[in-house]
Amino acid sequence: MDFFSYQNQQLHAEDLPVADIVAQYGTPCYIYSRATIERHWQAFDKAVGNHPHLICYAVKANSNIGILNLLARLGSGFDIVSGGELTRVLEAGGDPAKVVFSGVGKTEEEIAYALAQGIKCFNVESPSELQRINKVAGQAGKKAPVSLRVNPDVDAKTHPYISTGLKANKFGIEREQAIDVYRQAAAMDNIKIVGMDCHIGSQLTQTAPFVDALDRLLDLVDELAKHGIEIEHLDVGGGLGVTYKDETPPDPDTYVQAIVSRMQGRSTLPLIFEPGRAIMANAGILVSKVEFLKQGAEKNFALVDAAMNDLLRPALYSAWMNIVEVDRSLNRPKALYDVVGPVCETGDFLGKDRELGLAEGDLIAVRSAGAYGFAMASNYNSRCRPAEVLVDGNTPHLIREREKLADLFKGEYKLP
Ligand SMILES: Cc1ncc(COP(=O)(O)O)c(C=O)c1O
Numbered sequence: 341m342d343f344f345s346y347q348n349q350q351l352h353a354e355d356l357p358v359a360d361i362v363a364q365y366g367t368p369c370y371i372y373s374r375a376t377i378e379r380h381w382q383a384f385d386k387a388v389g390n391h392p393h394l395i396c397y398a399v400k401a402n403s404n405i406g407i408l409n410l411l412a413r414l415g416s417g418f419d420i421v422s423g424g425e426l427t428r429v430l431e432a433g434g435d436p437a438k439v440v441f442s443g444v445g446k447t448e449e450e451i452a453y454a455l456a457q458g459i460k461c462f463n464v465e466s467p468s469e470l471q472r473i474n475k476v477a478g479q480a481g482k483k484a485p486v487s488l489r490v491n492p493d494v495d496a497k498t499h500p501y502i503s504t505g506l507k508a509n510k511f512g513i514e515r516e517q518a519i520d521v522y523r524q525a526a527a528m529d530n531i532k533i534v535g536m537d538c539h540i541g542s543q544l545t546q547t548a549p550f551v552d553a554l555d556r557l558l559d560l561v562d563e564l565a566k567h568g569i570e571i572e573h574l575d576v577g578g579g580l581g582v583t584y585k586d587e588t589p590p591d592p593d594t595y596v597q598a599i600v601s602r603m604q605g606r607s608t609l610p611l612i613f614e615p616g617r618a619i620m621a622n623a624g625i626l627v628s629k630v631e632f633l634k635q636g637a638e639k640n641f642a643l644v645d646a647a648m649n650d651l652l653r654p655a656l657y658s659a660w661m662n663i664v665e666v667d668r669s670l671n672r673p674k675a676l677y678d679v680v681g682p683v684c685e686t687g688d689f690l691g692k693d694r695e696l697g698l699a700e701g702d703l704i705a706v707r708s709a710g711a712y713g714f715a716m717a718s719n720y721n722s723r724c725r726p727a728e729v730l731v732d733g734n735t736p737h738l739i740r741e742r743e744k745l746a747d748l749f750k751g752e753y754k755l756p
């Protein structure tokens with residue numbers, strides 16, 4: 341669900357006109373809604389009902405401390421993929437005992453750090469990683485809690501760059517090897533087996549691949565039990581998609597029900613969910629100002645002050661993201677525009693062939709930009725990353741300042 345709505349032709353964030361917010365904080369600017377983030381998180385939590393569970397928000401989707409803090413206050417757990425993300429979770433007041441650590445390339449340093457903080461478990465992606473965790477835990481005199489990420493070989497039917505559950509993908513341990521790797525783990529001195537997990541991809545718009553993957557995992561859980569290995573939790577990963585254009589993903593309730601319905605007879609096996617996009621995407625927009633309108637030989641261009649460094653999804657995945665005028669009352673004549681940024685790349689666009697009524701100086705908003713928006717922003721072309729503002733009812737809170745030019749070369753040195 342999208343929290344931005346037009347009131348009197350002006351795009352509003354909760355009770356505030358978007359134009360007033362950016363008048364204060366400048367453009368480009370990410371704006372998020374507290375109410376929407378909380379509603380989305382609670383939709384997952386409530387849908388699971390009485391089945392024991394933990395919602396571990398996938399920090400990579402949006403890792404702003406202000407947002408992590410909101411979620412921590414709701415009781416959320418966190419799915420992290422780096423020591424940096426763990427630092428953010430701790431800084432935000434998150435409970436390390438509710439943190440699961442995913443990712444294919446955990447370093448010794450990251451493992452030692454996570455162990456020292458007492459995280460819930462490591463989602464292990466290879467036999468070599470398992471050995472490394474055992475070694476580091478041994479050095480620390482600890483037993484590391486682990487879950488093996490099983491690659492269930494299910495087609496998530498999403499963009500190939502964000503599909504993760506196929507044999508051809510780098511993620512997880514092949515199903516056929518899983519029992520063997522679990523047995524290796526059971527024999528290790530400094531490993532404690534606690535779970536099993538999978539994550540088959542992102543922006544999934546159907547329930548069936550999730551259910552297929554779960555069924556394959558449940559078969560493995562039963563097979564492991566025959567080998568005397570008990571699984572204490574099952575982590576079904578994230579991946580639920582959102583509507584950017586005309587996709588019709590299941591809502592969190594339908595998705596969660598489909599998962600929980602497969603858990604009959606397993607009411608004591610806790611479930612972990614790792615949603616990222618479904619919580620954050622439609623809770624945020626990116627607002628940008630039209631700098632110039634330019635008529636090319638074949639196309640009209642709207643040159644705006646946000647670029648691929650601020651929002652990479654269109655350039656990276658050819659992702660279609662909805663672009664709207666912030667003030668419709670201006671009633672500009674409509675034309676077809678490629679909405680492009682100032683970065684020196686032909687791939688620097690936010691949208692192509694969009695019918696918009698624009699004049700120089702107008703504001704546009706890219707909707708559904710709350711997930712994998714700022715989180716993937718960079719300083720390419722030495723551009724300062726934008727501000728982030730969280731709207732709480734009728735109060736905007738600055739949760740990240742726009743970067744300053746002087747910050748761009750902090751930590752860089754000239755030769756003596
Ligand atoms: C292991 C893992 N968990 C959770 C997520 C979150 O995915 P999404 O934002 O699609 O819910 C991802 C990213 O795809 C991931 O790699």
Ligand SMILES: N[C@@H](CCCC[NH3+])C(=O)O
Pocket residue numbers: 400502542543653711712
């Ligand atoms: N960054 C991607 C999703 C990747 C999910 C991470 N495993 C996107 O914008 O859609």
